[in-house]
Amino acid sequence: xxxxxxxxxxxxxxxxxxxxxxxxxxxxxxxxxxxxxxxxxxxxxxxxxxxxxxxxxxxxxxxxxxxxxxxxxxxxxxxxxxxxxxxxxxxxxxxxxxxxxxxxxxxxxxxxxxxxxxxxxxxxxxxxxxxxxxxxxxxxxxxxxxxxxxxxxxxxxxxxxxxxxxxxxxxxxxxxxxxxxxxxxxxxxxx
Amino acid sequence: xxxxxxxxxxxxxxxxxxxxxxxxxxxxxxxxxxxxxxxxxxxxxxxxxxxxxxxxxxxxxxxxxxxxxxxxxxxxxxxxxxxxxxxxxxxxxxxxxxxxxxxxxxxxxxxxxxxxxxxxxxxxxxxxxxxxxxxxxxxxxxxxxxxxxxxxxxxxxxxxxxxxxxxxxxxxxxxxxxxxxxxxxxxxxxxxxxxxxxxxxxxxxxxxxxxxxxxxxxxxxxxxxxxxxxxxxxxxxxxxxxxxxxxxxxxxxxxxxxxxxxxxxxxxxxxxxxxxxxxxxxxxxxxxxxxxxxxxxxxxxxxxxx
Numbered sequence: 279x280x281x282x283x284x285x286x287x288x289x290x291x292x293x294x295x296x297x298x299x300x301x302x303x304x305x306x307x308x309x310x311x312x313x314x315x316x317x318x319x320x321x322x323x324x325x326x327x328x329x330x331x332x333x334x335x336x337x338x339x340x341x342x343x344x345x346x347x348x349x350x351x352x353x354x355x356x357x358x359x360x361x362x363x364x365x366x367x368x369x370x371x372x373x374x375x376x377x378x379x380x381x382x383x384x385x386x387x388x389x390x391x392x393x394x395x396x397x398x399x400x401x402x403x404x405x406x407x408x409x410x411x412x413x414x415x416x417x418x419x420x421x422x423x424x425x426x427x428x429x430x431x432x433x434x435x436x437x438x439x440x441x442x443x444x445x446x447x448x449x450x451x452x453x454x455x456x457x458x459x460x461x462x463x464x465x466x467x468x469x
Numbered sequence: 470x471x472x473x474x475x476x477x478x479x480x481x482x483x484x485x486x487x488x489x490x491x492x493x494x495x496x497x498x499x500x501x502x503x504x505x506x507x508x509x510x511x512x513x514x515x516x517x518x519x520x521x522x523x524x525x526x527x528x529x530x531x532x533x534x535x536x537x538x539x540x541x542x543x544x545x546x547x548x549x550x551x552x553x554x555x556x557x558x559x560x561x562x563x564x565x566x567x568x569x570x571x572x573x574x575x576x577x578x579x580x581x582x583x584x585x586x587x588x589x590x591x592x593x594x595x596x597x598x599x600x601x602x603x604x605x606x607x608x609x610x611x612x613x614x615x616x617x618x619x620x621x622x623x624x625x626x627x628x629x630x631x632x633x634x635x636x637x638x639x640x641x642x643x644x645x646x647x648x649x650x651x652x653x654x655x656x657x658x659x660x661x662x663x664x665x666x667x668x669x670x671x672x673x674x675x676x677x678x679x680x681x682x683x684x685x686x687x688x689x690x691x692x693x694x695x696x697x698x699x700x701x702x703x704x705x706x707x708x709x710x711x712x713x714x715x716x717x718x719x720x721x722x723x724x725x726x727x728x729x730x731x732x733x734x735x736x737x738x739x740x741x742x743x744x745x746x747x748x749x750x751x752x753x754x755x756x757x758x759x760x761x762x763x764x765x766x767x768x769x770x771x772x773x774x775x
Contacts, residue, residue, distance in 0.1 A: 310538055310590050317583060334569045334629075341576040345612070348582040348605055351590075408569065408629070466750025467757050 285329055292325035297384075304377070309354055317347045334408040478564050482554050489704065489733060490550075490696030491516050496737045504741070516696075523689035531682050535591035542587030543687055545580055546694030553577035553701045558631050560714040560722030570631040571623050574705060575616065578661050581698060582608050585663070585670060585679060588691065592682040600678025604670035606748045607660055610755035611667075615657030617763035618650035621770045622709050635713030644710030646773075649766040651710045653759055658702030658736060662695045665740020669748055671695075703733040 299319040303312045320343040327336040404410040415423050439445075449459040459465075494516030502512035530536070556563055556570035567573055582605060589601020623629055625647070626637040637643075644651040660667045663679075671678045671691075680691050707713060707728040714721025716728075 308535065310535065310587070314538060314541065314583070314587065333567070334572060337569055337572045337576045341572070341579050344576070344579045344583055348586060348608070351586055352602070352605055352609075406568070463749050465753035466747070467753050 289326060289329055292322045292329070296320075296322035296326070304380075310351075313347050313350060313354070317343055331403065332407050334411065479555075482551060482564060485559075486550060486554050486697050486700055486704075487693075489700035489729065490693060492730075493699050493703075493733055493737055494692075494696050496734065497740065500737070500741045520689055520693070523685055526685040526688075528687070529682070529684040531593045534593040534682065538587040538591030539683070539687065542584045542591065543690040543694065545584035545587070547690055547697060549577045549580040549584060550694060550697035550701045552580075553698075554704065556631055557701065557704045558635060558708050558713060558725075559704075560720060560725050561632065561635065562722075563631060566630060566632050569629050571619055571629040571634070575619055578615075578657075578698070578702075579612070581661050584694070588683070589670070589679045592679070594682045596676045596678055596681040599675050600670040600672075600681070603672075603675075603678065603748050604663060606752060607663075607667060607670065607746075610748070610752040611657045611660035611759075614653040614755060614759035614763040615660075617760070617767050618647075618653040618657070619709075621647050621650040621763070621767040624767060625770050625774055627774070631708050635708045635715075638712040639715065642710060642712040642715075644706075647710075647766055647770055649762050650770075651706075653763045653766075654706060654709065655732075655736065655739075656759070658699060658706070659740060662698035662702060664695060664699050664736070666743035666746040667751075668740075669745060672745070699736060700733065703736055704729045706732045 296319045299315045299322065302315040303319070306312050306315060321340050324336040324339040324343075327339060446454060449461060450456045451460075495513050498512040498515035499509055502509050502515075553574050555565045556567055556573050558566065563570070585604040585608075586601045589597045589599075589604070592598075622634060622643055625643060626634040628634065628637075634643075659665055663670045669675075669678070671680055675681070680688055683691055704725075707725050711728045711732070714724045716724035719727070
């Protein structure tokens with residue numbers, strides 16, 4: 279195992295770096311930089327998860343966050359009032375209240391972490407945390423996970439249905455019997 | 470059980486990946502020279518000469534370009550290829566035979582998303598921006614089939630460790646009994662390196678897209694990164710689908726090299742043969758054909774394994 283001081287140094291680099299880049303999200307004046315600062319912050323948080331010997335979770339955090347930020351970039355272009363977000367802009371409104379609320383929340387949570395009487399570790403870490411995680415998700419918590427999965431899927435389908443301005447009647451006619459779909463941009467499967 | 474290579478092998482990773490990337494570039498240049506009737510011999514060294522030219526080329530900047538994002542994107546692109554290469558077993562030995570190798574590889578190739586997007590965005594050019602968003606649309610299409618292909622492999626091997634994946638193919642190569650997953654994987658490798666038919670993000674009809682405003686070393690890094698990603702994708706196809714270093718007579722490392730070169734050749738050849746893929750068409754094809762097909766493939770694999 280690596281020496282204690284190496285772990286401690288890595289932890290502080292990840293922890294301070296994560297907080298600093300998280301703060302930078304609100305200091306940079308470009309949405310693109312803010313997105314990337316948030317991504318770096320999450321990646322450094324994943325670094326701290328690696329130090330907990332949870333490599334699988336850490337890599338999944340990085341993977342999901344990259345995809346999430348990329349999808350956010352797509353939406354940024356679609357919905358921002360500032361076309362393409364290329365103009366400098368602030369990531370927050372109501373500056374003083376927003377800043378004091380976020381810094382205040384951080385201080386309260388950090389104080390809680392330092393002040394709480396943490397219990398001593400009971401038992402020992404499993405040899406394969408990835409396997410244990412899979413067993414936990416697919417074993418005793420299976421029903422909960424399946425329910426959450428269905429709820430999330432229903433939410434996605436519902437929001438797409440609500441958001442789309444062209445349904446199947448627009449594409450295939452009132453009786454859904456048009457031989458070809460009427461699409462502004464033709465798709466790739468020959469319909 | 471595969472062993473870890475000694476730490477010094479870390480130094481060999483950029484050399485091997487770089488050599489494979491140059492080889493892919495040469496092959497592509499030779500094929501286009503032959504198709505255009507230009508002398509083939511000069512095309513063999515074209516990537517190296519182009520690289521040397523870019524090293525000494527004057528940098529060119531667009532006013533208002535976000536250099537920090539562009540440079541970070543370029544470095545991420547090259548680093549992603551290097552990080553993905555760390556878990557590729559060469560003849561049964563990898564730099565890191567991690568217990569989460571497959572997810573590590575996937576995370577490294579997803580890092581390409583933000584890399585390409587940052588380059589396109591930061592260049593402060595509409596063509597660059599179009600290139601960046603073309604890549605994201607392409608990535609949203611190829612990524613799910615790619616992930617389901619990797620899921621099929623992991624399910625069949627019962628492990629995310631690449632040495633276990635190779636060991637699980639001693640009877641039959643995964644490429645043989647999961648052809649849909651193999652095809653989806655190869656498609657995704659072309660997609661993530663924006664190569665050949667999937668090269669629209671750097672396509673000529675958007676004036677070079679992502680690379681339109683890049684000059685000198687920056688431009689070199691973009692194309693080196695694409696070549697390296699293609700090379701690592703080909704190198705990874707061997708342990709994932711082609712039995713790793715398995716084969717008669719030759720030592721495993723040599724078999725790995727032979728198979729990697731064959732896959733690389735197929736990818737470069739497909740890149741020349743296939744028509745340019747239009748992103749909006751591929752998106753529909755990916756979601757209506759490839760996602761269900763790879764899901765069914767994963768289901769078949771799960772049923773067989775159970």
